[in-house]
Amino acid sequence: MSRYILRRLIQAIPVLLGATLLIYAIVFALPGDPIAALAGEKRMDPDIVDVLREQYHLNDPFLVQYWHYIVGLLGGDFGTTFAGVGVGDIMAGKFQVTINLAVTALVMEAVIGVGLGLYAALRHGGAGDSLILAATLVLISVPVLVTGFVLQLLLGVRLKQAGIDLFPVAGVSEGWRGYLLPGFVLAGTSIAYLTRLTRNSLVEIMRTDYIRTAVAKGLPRSRVVGRHALRNALIPLITYLGADLGALMGGAVITETIFNLPGIGQQLFSSVYLREQPVVVGIVTVLVLIYILANLVVDLLYAVLDPRIRYE
Amino acid sequence: MRVTKGARLTAGAALLALALAACGNSASSGGGTASGDLPVRMELGEPQKLFHPGDTTESEGAEVLAAVFAPLVGYDENKQAVDEVAESIESKDNRVWTVSLKPGYTWHDGAKLTAQNYVDAWNYAANQDNAQSANGFFSRIDGWADLNPGEGKTVSTKEMKGLKVVDESTFRVTLSKPFSQFKTMLGYTAFYPLPKVAFGADGRITEEYARKPIGQGYFQFDKPFNKGTDQSIDLTRYDRFPGKKPKFTKLQFKLYTSSETAFNDLAAGNLDIHDSLPPSAIARAKSEFGERYLDQADAGVAYIGFPMQYNKTYANVKVREAISMAIDRETIADKVFSGTRAPADDFINPLLDGYRAGACAVCVYDPLKAGEQYTANNGPKTLELGYNSDGPHKEWIEAVANSLRANLGVEVKVKPFEKFAGILDELDEKTYGGMFRMGWAIDYPSAENYLTPLFSTIAIKTGSNYAGWSNQEFDALLAKGDSARTQEEGLKFYQQADDILIREMPYIPVYFYRTNGAFSQNVKGVKIDLLNQIKWTEVEKAG
Numbered sequence: 007m008s009r010y011i012l013r014r015l016i017q018a019i020p021v022l023l024g025a026t027l028l029i030y031a032i033v034f035a036l037p038g039d040p041i042a043a044l045a046g047e048k049r050m051d052p053d054i055v056d057v058l059r060e061q062y063h064l065n066d067p068f069l070v071q072y073w074h075y076i077v078g079l080l081g082g083d084f085g086t087t088f089a090g091v092g093v094g095d096i097m098a099g100k101f102q103v104t105i106n107l108a109v110t111a112l113v114m115e116a117v118i119g120v121g122l123g124l125y126a127a128l129r130h131g132g133a134g135d136s137l138i139l140a141a142t143l144v145l146i147s148v149p150v151l152v153t154g155f156v157l158q159l160l161l162g163v164r165l166k167q168a169g170i171d172l173f174p175v176a177g178v179s180e181g182w183r184g185y186l187l188p189g190f191v192l193a194g195t196s197i198a199y200l201t202r203l204t205r206n207s208l209v210e211i212m213r214t215d216y217i218r219t220a221v222a223k224g225l226p227r228s229r230v231v232g233r234h235a236l237r238n239a240l241i242p243l244i245t246y247l248g249a250d251l252g253a254l255m256g257g258a259v260i261t262e263t264i265f266n267l268p269g270i271g272q273q274l275f276s277s278v279y280l281r282e283q284p285v286v287v288g289i290v291t292v293l294v295l296i297y298i299l300a301n302l303v304v305d306l307l308y309a310v311l312d313p314r315i316r317y318e
Numbered sequence: 319m320r321v322t323k324g325a326r327l328t329a330g331a332a333l334l335a336l337a338l339a340a341c342g343n344s345a346s347s348g349g350g351t352a353s354g355d356l357p358v359r360m361e362l363g364e365p366q367k368l369f370h371p372g373d374t375t376e377s378e379g380a381e382v383l384a385a386v387f388a389p390l391v392g393y394d395e396n397k398q399a400v401d402e403v404a405e406s407i408e409s410k411d412n413r414v415w416t417v418s419l420k421p422g423y424t425w426h427d428g429a430k431l432t433a434q435n436y437v438d439a440w441n442y443a444a445n446q447d448n449a450q451s452a453n454g455f456f457s458r459i460d461g462w463a464d465l466n467p468g469e470g471k472t473v474s475t476k477e478m479k480g481l482k483v484v485d486e487s488t489f490r491v492t493l494s495k496p497f498s499q500f501k502t503m504l505g506y507t508a509f510y511p512l513p514k515v516a517f518g519a520d521g522r523i524t525e526e527y528a529r530k531p532i533g534q535g536y537f538q539f540d541k542p543f544n545k546g547t548d549q550s551i552d553l554t555r556y557d558r559f560p561g562k563k564p565k566f567t568k569l570q571f572k573l574y575t576s577s578e579t580a581f582n583d584l585a586a587g588n589l590d591i592h593d594s595l596p597p598s599a600i601a602r603a604k605s606e607f608g609e610r611y612l613d614q615a616d617a618g619v620a621y622i623g624f625p626m627q628y629n630k631t632y633a634n635v636k637v638r639e640a641i642s643m644a645i646d647r648e649t650i651a652d653k654v655f656s657g658t659r660a661p662a663d664d665f666i667n668p669l670l671d672g673y674r675a676g677a678c679a680v681c682v683y684d685p686l687k688a689g690e691q692y693t694a695n696n697g698p699k700t701l702e703l704g705y706n707s708d709g710p711h712k713e714w715i716e717a718v719a720n721s722l723r724a725n726l727g728v729e730v731k732v733k734p735f736e737k738f739a740g741i742l743d744e745l746d747e748k749t750y751g752g753m754f755r756m757g758w759a760i761d762y763p764s765a766e767n768y769l770t771p772l773f774s775t776i777a778i779k780t781g782s783n784y785a786g787w788s789n790q791e792f793d794a795l796l797a798k799g800d801s802a803r804t805q806e807e808g809l810k811f812y813q814q815a816d817d818i819l820i821r822e823m824p825y826i827p828v829y830f831y832r833t834n835g836a837f838s839q840n841v842k843g844v845k846i847d848l849l850n851q852i853k854w855t856e857v858e859k860a861g
Binding site: 037038039050051052053054056057058061089090091095096098099100102155158159162163166167174175176177262263264265266268272273279 | 736
């Protein structure tokens, strides 16, 4: 077991190195000069540009630049942005916001998605089931941009104007409440998928022989559903949640922008725009690491849920 | 792997702890304001860099610095420069300027403001080794060339010979050539002073200082700013400030990445002042805010530029005039921008002295004449129009293209660039030969600022003369204006230079910007000055 984990972690090292090289090369290959991008719409004095290029090793060939970066990275230095701020500091702050948001969304997905799916499966074919199916269809087909702005206007602005202060419009300065609305918007489509996934796999499992046996043995319904059916239904759900974590962390640009949360998605977007290689590579490396760890955890959870799976 | 009950319990507890930690973290990273003394909350975009005067040339950082630093000169109702920190700024020949400071100004750490602080700051910003973005603003000072010997060359001195401290509260600035607008220029961010503590042992501005700048203005930083993490910048009034102080004690800049979100926050009562409303919010702002909706002229101008230097397609001025007359500016201002722009009719903005309404006759929409003149002068059959898609430009550029298609009977290709720098790169490399969008916001309120940086011959290399247009008569008039004895006399020459632009049309002025804002019921007296900054001394808390 521990040898299995160790092997998986060692395998992660070349993946991480490869990812940094690849991302570094991609940002390097993007057209446009990062120093010029820094100047906005005014042209910078060529002498100043030269000093800055020198300072950030921009005149060196690609591999030399990459070497500078990796050497710094091994010493724990993520580099600095063109605005002179440490990439490590930026990432620490942004990841905190993103993790809060992603965890909020993930918990919502798991609780609401699995809950609704369970309800729909047990009322299979009933009015509640149909309603949930229709609702999830709507949730899947409306883009995040729309749900985000509509919910912000209705629950953030109008409700507050009516005197009920439940959901802040924007920002981390409002504490955990500030994550509720964006968390829900971000989780929206996943909630819908999870509901349908839970429902379908439960409906299927409830028809299997071993469930019929369990019912025939006279086990209480709660035990049949909770211990025998749901446990098996969880395997595809956990696979989905594990993969979704990465998407929640790196792909929340729109939600972060609408709700003014300074997270990783936004940072990645603006850094790609400004050609800030150190930031892009740093963030992507950490995201890759999170993906790898999440996959490992998912694999280990398989063994927990299904005793037939063993890792030696 | 078999799981015992104990293991499952720990796994569950760990998850719960993670979720709780997440909540705890978010709560502690809040703005944290005492309930008794609520700040005035102001909208701000993310500043591009940390704060120090010589390297802050973008609007968001400048807005913060304007609250923390007091300028040498401010601008009055009549758009004239008036002394603020300066007791007097005088010159007999517009070349040697003597600046003396009012007594009583101190830095936020208690140290006295001296003339040396100005000389230090300006020498630092003007040195090419320090790579400060405001470097070019000092190029008129004698000795600037010594600090900027060019690429790869070492700077042999640390001081400009044109800057001399006379006594503790007086310094003398010698320019390499007379410049009548020098005093007006001194209100700009780049000309703020720096205290001794700003500089580290190596003579460079420390990061510590740039995160929590110590100024000599009416507000001071509460704590260092963590760029990228902090969502607010909290300031407290500096009570030893000797000039006119704001009537409230706490000011908070709240950082937003989307101006729509900021507007929603304002509507929900979580923000007090928003001075950059997006066009999409204008209708709602008018109906919901009524009296508290702000709509006023802004000093910015937007143009369509021609690559005059190397593309002969646009060499005929009659063709350029025809293109100008074919653009329906009224419709663009009213429909595309919901009235948040005004049709341009001069190269100088109406907010400033020197503007003449209707000066640009060919800026008036005249589709018939445009079509005839274009055909008569064999205008090109296809035109290309470039813009940067990272700003709100697509709609109006498409509108211009439609005007041209309809009125000139030509094919117009609209070409989006990812950012403005992309247009500049392709213009430099001569791979793009079409027309391009261009905008200008002033650095200091003088008519001269619409002319020299955009159209003078030297601005081809160091300024923003992207057209590469060069005209000796124009350069000579600017020089005359610069060396004129009085502001008024200078203005006459600048207007004559403006006439040459109108005659030659190297760019086509399309619209003047307007500032649109709104404020909450918590504040009153919100006014915006010429440099687009809120006059904090006028703002009061209501109720």
